Amino acid sequence: MSGIPTLARWNLVALLIAGAVAGATAAAAAQAGEATSGRSLERLFQRMDANGDGVVTPDEAQAFEQRLFARLDANHDGVLTLDEFTARRAGRQAANAEPQRAATFRSRRFAAADTNGDGRVTADEFAAAFNKRLSAMDTNGDGRITLDEVKGAGSPI
Numbered sequence: 386m387s388g389i390p391t392l393a394r395w396n397l398v399a400l401l402i403a404g405a406v407a408g409a410t411a412a413a414a415a416q417a418g419e420a421t422s423g424r425s426l427e428r429l430f431q432r433m434d435a436n437g438d439g440v441v442t443p444d445e446a447q448a449f450e451q452r453l454f455a456r457l458d459a460n461h462d463g464v465l466t467l468d469e470f471t472a473r474r475a476g477r478q479a480a481n482a483e484p485q486r487a488a489t490f491r492s493r494r495f496a497a498a499d500t501n502g503d504g505r506v507t508a509d510e511f512a513a514a515f516n517k518r519l520s521a522m523d524t525n526g527d528g529r530i531t532l533d534e535v536k537g538a539g540s541p542i
């Protein structure tokens with residue numbers, strides 16, 4: 386299955402988090418494959434690349450991560466619950482033909498970020514998961530992320 390543009394943006398966000406754990410699941414890889422289709426990866430990259438110079442610096446990535454966390458933290462208590470983590474995506478994925486798989490995938494993403502396993506993802510845990518994934522994306526190790534690297538990370542293979 387491919388070509389679900391409304392999902393792709395969140396799928397990349399999912400990638401950023403879920404991919405932080407070594408040995409991402411086959412389901413994650415499949416979702417990642419969906420994220421590579423269309424222009425959604427480019428749109429997401431553009432949102433991360435605040436100054437539009439075609440490179441996402443660590444500062445830009447961190448700012449993006451913090452905005453993302455703040456947006457997900459619906460009750461603004463500084464931690465994400467599974468409900469908060471999935472709420473925004475749940476609406477978007479209502480049209481998904483495989484809601485079961487999507488729900489499983491979201492749960493795994495959450496568990497991957499919740500490194501101490503207390504059922505809540507703190508800002509630190511979220512940032513750590515995000516940064517880990519970002520490092521993995523930075524294939525040439527220069528500390529900056531290009532669109533090509535983002536696209537490469539989105540590949541299931």
Ligand SMILES: [Ca+2]
Nearest residue numbers: 434436438440
């Ligand atoms: Ca930039």
Ligand SMILES: [Ca+2]
Nearest residue numbers: 458460462464
């Ligand atoms: Ca919260």
Ligand SMILES: [Ca+2]
Nearest residue numbers: 499503505506
């Ligand atoms: Ca936790």
